[in-house]
Structure formats: structure tokens, C-alpha cells
Amino acid sequence: MSIQAKGSMDRSNLIFSLQERQREEGYISDDAIREVADQFQMPPIEVEGVVSFYTQFKRVKPGKYKVAVCDGTACHIKGSTQVLNWARDHLGLAPGETDSEGLFSLEAVACLGCCSLAPVLSINGKAYGNLDRNKLLRVLRTYARREEDA
Numbered sequence: 384m385s386i387q388a389k390g391s392m393d394r395s396n397l398i399f400s401l402q403e404r405q406r407e408e409g410y411i412s413d414d415a416i417r418e419v420a421d422q423f424q425m426p427p428i429e430v431e432g433v434v435s436f437y438t439q440f441k442r443v444k445p446g447k448y449k450v451a452v453c454d455g456t457a458c459h460i461k462g463s464t465q466v467l468n469w470a471r472d473h474l475g476l477a478p479g480e481t482d483s484e485g486l487f488s489l490e491a492v493a494c495l496g497c498c499s500l501a502p503v504l505s506i507n508g509k510a511y512g513n514l515d516r517n518k519l520l521r522v523l524r525t526y527a528r529r530e531e532d533a
């Protein structure tokens with residue numbers, strides 16, 4: 384096997400390992416960076432470089448409720464930018480952020496697969512469609528109330 388082929392195989396394995404860690408923990412923690420670096424016998428700064436290169440990897444721990452606003456084509460046409468702005472204003476978060484209590488995180492994502500309900504968001508995988516501002520706020524308040532009642 385050529386050195387170049389071995390290098391690309393190592394990189395594929397590295398990415399696979401990072402994907403596994405993200406699947407388990409929901410993000411790439413500092414511990415994950417160190418452990419994967421040990422596993423591949425490379426400096427942690429190189430692993431950090433790979434993580435920051437690929438947008439699929441998240442370095443911020445997601446909230447208990449992961450709010451994902453779809454920005455696929457159908458949702459975009461039906462006003463997903465406005466939905467994201469409403470969610471951003473209500474939660475006080477920019478996409479990619481998690482609140483200080485670790486309760487909500489917000490992100491914009493590609494098609495969630497239920498375009499007929501556009502515009503759509505999901506919270507922990509449960510989809511809410513045909514959103515307008517009132518429906519969006521109702522949904523977000525329902526999740527916030529769950530915590531108050533817990």
C-alpha cells in the first residue's frame with residue numbers, strides 16, 4: 384500500500400472514530416479529542432484541526448432539547464429564515480449555541496424529510512410543521528414548561 388493510500392485510510396478511520404464519538408455524546412468533547420489523538424498517535428491539535436474542518440462535527444455540547452430548524456429548499460421557500468429568527472429571538476441563541484442551563488440548543492439543518500409540512504423544525508427528532516410565529520412559540524414554551532414542572 385502506498386504511503387498516500389495509507390494516509391487517506393488513516394484519515395477515513397479518524398473521521399469514522401470522531402463520528403462514533405459524536406453519535407455517543409452528541410458532540411466532540413475535549414476528552415474525545417485527547418482519546419482519539421491517543422488512538423491514532425497524533426497530536427491533539429491535528430485532531431482538533433480535522434474536527435474544525437468538517438462542519439458535521441460539533442464542539443459545543445447540545446442542550447437537553449435540540450431545536451433544529453429546517454432550511455432545506457421547501458422550508459426555505461416557505462419562510463424558514465423567519466422561523467429561525469423567531470426561534471433565535473425567543474431562545475436568545477444563535478445557531479450552533481446552547482443556553483447556559485444546557486436546556487435548549489439551536490441549529491439550522493438540511494431537509495428533515497417532511498417537506499409537505501414546511502416550514503418545519505424538530506426538537507429531539509420530533510417534527511413540528513406548518514409553523515407560524517404563534518405555533519413556534521407554543522411549541523418552545525411547551526418544552527420550557529416541562530422543565531418547570533419537573
Ligand code: FES
Binds near residue numbers: 459503
Ligand atoms: S425542506 Fe424542510 S423538511 Fe424538507
